[in-house]
Amino acid sequence: MHNFDFVKPSTIADAVKALKAEGAQALSGGQTLVASMKQRLAAPATLVSLTGIAEMKGVCLGDGGLHVGGATPHADVAREAARHYPALAALAGGIGDPQVRNRGTLGGSIANDDPAACYPAGVLGSGATVVTDRRRIAADDFFQGLFTTALHAGEIVTSVVFPIPQAAAYEKFDQPASRFALTGVFVAKYADGVRVAVTGAGGDGVFRWTEAERALSANFSASAIAGLSVDPSGLIHDLHGTPEYRANLVKVLTARAVQAAG
Amino acid sequence: MTKVSMTVNGKAVSGEVEGRTLLSTFLRDGLGLTGTHVGCDTSQCGACVVHVDGRAVKSCTIFAADVAGATVKTIEGMANPDGSLSTLQQAFQDNHGLQCGFCTPGMVMASAAFLAENPTPTEAEVRHGLEGNICRCTGYHNIVKAVLQASGQDVSKIAAE
């Protein structure tokens, strides 16, 4: 790993300032970034740790739903969101393993936007709002492809606001070696309709299965999607599964999520 | 180089580190606490698990500078004050929960954190709780048995499958 300067500000304002330096990069839980740095896929000149910023941590109810701080570890979301938004808490509690959940954070996960990560499905499936140090970004505009988001250089995800649905569930088909999702589906039912977000399958990352959303908005039951099928073209093809296999998983997992949501 | 200070196994320690110095490197090379093992160095195996402020973490995936001021516990801090093995460590020995022993420090640290949160787990919960720890020798069965015994449950009926 190349060496770097390490700074640990205690406020968002100081972190934003530190990130203006040439070659500066944010470090949150490090559960993705440290591995990339070891492989020299990332070589920041300055690493700006977000782990000491109290205002970016925690879960609370507020305007527009559940506010989760960008630097909140998955384990804390699993515990603290359980009363307010059980499906989101369950998603966080199913990420990786206990040690990954004790360090990895919501902000780091969605900024990284791994095509097999769980949180992008929860954020997109909830129609959440990503709050940064400078603006608010709708989930539909935030995720822009593989490892690509609407974030500008040096922009920090400070929190995410999740509207709380009437019913929701996340169904993850584990890839047991990586512990990521081979495919995962997040279904959430709101007063104005149902959202279905799919991770681990799309060649361009997380996406909404709009056909299923329409069918489920009319009739929220697994039978409503029985006649639908997912087009495998453009889905991920790797040694774990073909596009056709993933297309089938999307449908099966959506049905299971609807059943689990009740 | 910058100076970092932290509390490790109850003692105040400090040392010079680079930005890139991992907590695992600081513990092993800086403090000579070589009980913390590095198996994969890629956050997969859990051999390097220690507790930072009471939480189990993979020390190969944390920079020492990021945990300056923290309270760290490693396998060297797990025995009873008189030097005898703790209940959990003794359970590993009693149940042959180790063979080569390479994964054992991480297994013990992960199990201790797990039992602190879930003092009377089921077998399935133990297996799930140790998902981040890989063992190449034991086939896990005796590790799971050791953790169940340490939780005070009767393991005499669990067959050595």
Ligand SMILES: Cc1cc2nc3c(=O)[nH]c(=O)nc-3n(C[C@H](O)[C@H](O)[C@H](O)COP(=O)(O)OP(=O)(O)OC[C@H]3O[C@@H](n4cnc5c(N)ncnc54)[C@H](O)[C@@H]3O)c2cc1C
């Ligand atoms: C063994 C293992 C299993 C895993 N399993 C899963 C899984 O099942 N599901 C899953 O979803 N994930 C999984 N992960 C990934 C994990 O959730 C990571 O925590 C996550 O991808 C990155 O979050 P982090 O806080 O560690 O970010 P870091 O690694 O610190 O940073 C990742 C990237 O995001 C940037 N960044 C960090 N925080 C912010 C912020 N607040 N604002 C803007 N940019 C930021 C960094 O600059 C970097 O580019 C796994 C990881 C491991 C090691």
Ligand code: FES
């Ligand atoms: S050495 Fe840290 S997880 Fe393997």
Ligand code: FES
């Ligand atoms: S005892 Fe050898 S790796 Fe676990």
